[in-house]
Amino acid sequence: MTISEIENQIVTEFSFFEDWMDKYNFIIEMGKSLPLIDNRFKTDQYLITGCQSQVWLYADYRDGKVVFTADSDAIITKGIVHLLIRVLSNQTPEDIIRSEMQFIDVIGLKEHLSPTRSNGLVSMIKQMKLYAMAYKIKS
Amino acid sequence: MTISEIENQIVTEFSFFEDWMDKYNFIIEMGKSLPLIDNRFKTDQYLITGCQSQVWLYADYRDGKVVFTADSDAIITKGIVHLLIRVLSNQTPEDIIRSEMQFIDVIGLKEHLSPTRSNGLVSMIKQMKLYAMAYKIKS
Amino acid sequence: MAFPIDKIRKEFPVLHQMVYNRPLVYFDNAATTQKPQAVIDAIINYYSRDNCNIHRGVHFLSQRATEEFENTRKAVSSFINAPSSHEIIFTKGTTESINLVASSFGKRFISKGDEVIISGLEHHSNFVPWQILCNEKEATLKFIPVTPEGELDMDSFRKLVSKKTRIIAITHVSNVLGTILPVEEVIRYAHQFNIPVLVDGAQAVSHMAVDVQKLDCDFYCFSGHKMYAPMGIGVLYGKEKLLEEMPPYQLGGEMIKEVFFDHTTYNDLPYKFEAGTPNVEGVYGLKAAMNFIRETGIDNIYAWEEELLRYATWKLGDIEGVRLIGTARKKTSLISFLIGNIHPYDAGVIIDKMGIAVRTGHHCAMPLIELLKVPGTIRASFALYNTFEEIDRLAEAVIQVKQMFA
Amino acid sequence: MAFPIDKIRKEFPVLHQMVYNRPLVYFDNAATTQKPQAVIDAIINYYSRDNCNIHRGVHFLSQRATEEFENTRKAVSSFINAPSSHEIIFTKGTTESINLVASSFGKRFISKGDEVIISGLEHHSNFVPWQILCNEKEATLKFIPVTPEGELDMDSFRKLVSKKTRIIAITHVSNVLGTILPVEEVIRYAHQFNIPVLVDGAQAVSHMAVDVQKLDCDFYCFSGHKMYAPMGIGVLYGKEKLLEEMPPYQLGGEMIKEVFFDHTTYNDLPYKFEAGTPNVEGVYGLKAAMNFIRETGIDNIYAWEEELLRYATWKLGDIEGVRLIGTARKKTSLISFLIGNIHPYDAGVIIDKMGIAVRTGHHCAMPLIELLKVPGTIRASFALYNTFEEIDRLAEAVIQVKQMFA
Ligand SMILES: Cc1ncc(COP(=O)(O)O)c(C=O)c1O
Numbered sequence A, B: 001m002t003i004s005e006i007e008n009q010i011v012t013e014f015s016f017f018e019d020w021m022d023k024y025n026f027i028i029e030m031g032k033s034l035p036l037i038d039n040r041f042k043t044d045q046y047l048i049t050g051c052q053s054q055v056w057l058y059a060d061y062r063d064g065k066v067v068f069t070a071d072s073d074a075i076i077t078k079g080i081v082h083l084l085i086r087v088l089s090n091q092t093p094e095d096i097i098r099s100e101m102q103f104i105d106v107i108g109l110k111e112h113l114s115p116t117r118s119n120g121l122v123s124m125i126k127q128m129k130l131y132a133m134a135y136k137i138k139s
Numbered sequence C, D: 001m002a003f004p005i006d007k008i009r010k011e012f013p014v015l016h017q018m019v020y021n022r023p024l025v026y027f028d029n030a031a032t033t034q035k036p037q038a039v040i041d042a043i044i045n046y047y048s049r050d051n052c053n054i055h056r057g058v059h060f061l062s063q064r065a066t067e068e069f070e071n072t073r074k075a076v077s078s079f080i081n082a083p084s085s086h087e088i089i090f091t092k093g094t095t096e097s098i099n100l101v102a103s104s105f106g107k108r109f110i111s112k113g114d115e116v117i118i119s120g121l122e123h124h125s126n127f128v129p130w131q132i133l134c135n136e137k138e139a140t141l142k143f144i145p146v147t148p149e150g151e152l153d154m155d156s157f158r159k160l161v162s163k164k165t166r167i168i169a170i171t172h173v174s175n176v177l178g179t180i181l182p183v184e185e186v187i188r189y190a191h192q193f194n195i196p197v198l199v200d201g202a203q204a205v206s207h208m209a210v211d212v213q214k215l216d217c218d219f220y221c222f223s224g225h226k227m228y229a230p231m232g233i234g235v236l237y238g239k240e241k242l243l244e245e246m247p248p249y250q251l252g253g254e255m256i257k258e259v260f261f262d263h264t265t266y267n268d269l270p271y272k273f274e275a276g277t278p279n280v281e282g283v284y285g286l287k288a289a290m291n292f293i294r295e296t297g298i299d300n301i302y303a304w305e306e307e308l309l310r311y312a313t314w315k316l317g318d319i320e321g322v323r324l325i326g327t328a329r330k331k332t333s334l335i336s337f338l339i340g341n342i343h344p345y346d347a348g349v350i351i352d353k354m355g356i357a358v359r360t361g362h363h364c365a366m367p368l369i370e371l372l373k374v375p376g377t378i379r380a381s382f383a384l385y386n387t388f389e390e391i392d393r394l395a396e397a398v399i400q401v402k403q404m405f406a
């Protein structure tokens, strides 16, 4: 699926939720089901520090596509990380670089991506794009 | 005359003025007629710096009384200096130290003695009392 | 007399708003307090009538505002019972007050090999300035250890003090745990060796009566915005003798007496330490805030807040899985806690959605958080306008959090 | 389009009051400007709705205020056309902005034997920090001479620049004479030798369009309170490359990334230079002030003030015995003068009694006053709300002064 197809899918999923609590319960579930990053990569080298929650991010390159895995110490952060990975993992570097990820706003989670949330997510997206750029140059 | 007699006299003089302009004209005249300080004493040693106008003050001690002479580069300051000297010169150190000079307030010139007026008058009064104290100790 | 909580709440316009369709509960008072209408009115009045640059102006507005400004300095000195108003320096906040002392006292009194003592409970603002000063001067920074309850380890403190100690800087109240430190005892001990003590009063002044002469502290620092006054205004109290010996900090404006091409002479205290156009608005607001506190009565405030603390401690402590962080005997109305193994950020997001403003994280005290071996805390800090019902709402939110992350 | 002066005056509540039974004429705008209702309303709104401590809070209020705070940073960068918003640092005013650079740039880049150049026209705030820095570092402070008209002597300037010059700090507009300095020319020359230039914009930003990219200055400093914004807020613009290399100034709060017992790492730009709780209220007010200026149009303001200046110059210049101090070709709307041999303090007292606020004295620029060989000046400085009728009133007051001291 393309990035925008996945984005649409997520928007549809979220459209079923009536209130914030259902939405957050879903995010928490997403957090719990995030495919865990290989323990080898849960080191300082792959750590993105937010001041409240931390994110570990690893990127691999397979068949012209970037594959991300990640983890976080906070579940909600992890849930959103999972959403981001669903959208951006297994995409080409070009598509990742071009992506704007409007869906975050549409499903009402914009505040988590505010540079001031200090949960590491903004830096994480920046880092994902940097990986994509690096792999684009390499290939 | 005692200090409070002179104060009363000045209050009476000022009671004749109908508006601020007459009052200030009078102060300006007082400024012009201030008996000048001996030029010998118009040196840095006798200078009291306000940030806008400056005051030179000299004190002599004769027959148990302190005699002040002074000058300023601004006429209005000089006028008020003249009033202060009328009140405090030729008085005993004790009386000078005790004086509160309420008349300044009564005649409506209080603002000139505000510590923020930067015209040197506040420091001048402090200096006059210091002279009085010094002469009291000496005698 | 019953505490007039309804009347007081009416005076704070911020409190009367909905957040996510619920009435706002504001429990982030240790970060900044809300402002009563009297403070807002003082600002409006200032800008609608008195606004001008003060001190050197001869004109009417300047005269009027200068008088109010200097009267407020006197009011501050009676608020903390300082011996004289020229020992009161207006700054932009606690951080600046401490930086001023670290820089200026440091220049004059700290050299290679000297020692500075702070505690493990300090806010970064009373930590990093001393750390950097010590680095620059090749001096040593020492830390008073903290007990598991969150109190100062006084025995260790006494052992830390040495002939090389030049200054001790400690907080009056911990912003993470609420612990009220035994500053009087620290000061008495330090003064036996003629060591001056700086007290960071940011978390104290809105909660309890502060008497700098009784404490006998050498410096006392606080922020207006944490005591119902506007932002951008703070206070440094310092003993005249020390302030006189210290070089100025920032340069320019009213702090100058005369400038020549080759040198400059400085104004007297307190102006020597007040560079640039002062925040006259902030000073007007500070005065209104002090009046508000005085009229309410600091002892009444203390009593009300103590009840809030007791209730919250009981209510939250009663929820299974809630762990209270910091259990000192003497505390202000602040409670730090964790819910099971739930990350404070996760808890904070959900509590926020329930219309309650708490703070989560390290509260600008990373070394303490490290000592406590927690990933941060959830902190609810109370002010005089908070209520028992609001604490009930927090307890509900905590239970909700537990359920969601079960 | 005619300048909507009546509408504008209505927006400034301070102007509508009597002083000594006369309508106030406020000509002390170079000291501080009055605030439009929109700025006062922004403050009321802030404290009645949004007030909180920003950046690290997860809760709703904090989120909302942080967004507005950071949006204002962007608005400031477009106001002065800075390349990016992280080059905008909020300070408490021009004096602090300059002290920050002198201290921090000084630590990193100034050593023994180096030279710093400023001009003879500087306000103490852009004079004393460099003087003290040079003293401490055993560097030399050099002065660009001023012509009798009050302009920079550019030939001498070029000769002053040497291989040892590390920084040049000059004002954009003289606060005593109104001279607009050829800062672009100074910067172009300095940059040939890779010397950075700091511009003190305190007297510029409310009067004319400022474009830091066009100027290509390395630092630009200004105060909110001189551009219709609240007190206690100011700006430092700095080029990223330099700011990155400079050590932090004050320590504590948001400027920190991580603190350990043995060391500290700092946050990125601009936070690295913003220690302590920022003045969020001031930032809200600054935004309203910039909006006000934008809506009025800085070019319209410039045009109106230029007419005021021309009229005042003609009107006062026409009074026998009045001596205008500073006759540069390019000036902002400010006029310094003396009346015969009458002391400025004397004149100021009488002008005040006539309900007119002017400033008298050395205007915090003693070295310039010394150069000009005057005991100070009387300064009338205009803002966008001043009128021709008010200038007539000043002229009457001047004639009154002449008569009284004749
Ligand atoms: C040219 C100039 N520079 C600096 C300053 C200092 O500004 P502030 O007092 O707002 O820090 C002023 C105003 O007083 C000024 O006119």
Ligand SMILES: Cc1ncc(COP(=O)(O)O)c(C=O)c1O
Pocket (backbone or CB within 6 Å): C030, C031, C093, C094, C095, C096, C123, C125, C126, C171, C173, C174, C175, C200, C202, C203, C223, C364, D253, D276, D277, D278
């Ligand atoms: C104990 C303590 N010290 C210092 C500070 C710093 O105060 P401010 O940010 O107002 O400068 C704070 C508040 O953040 C604090 O809680």
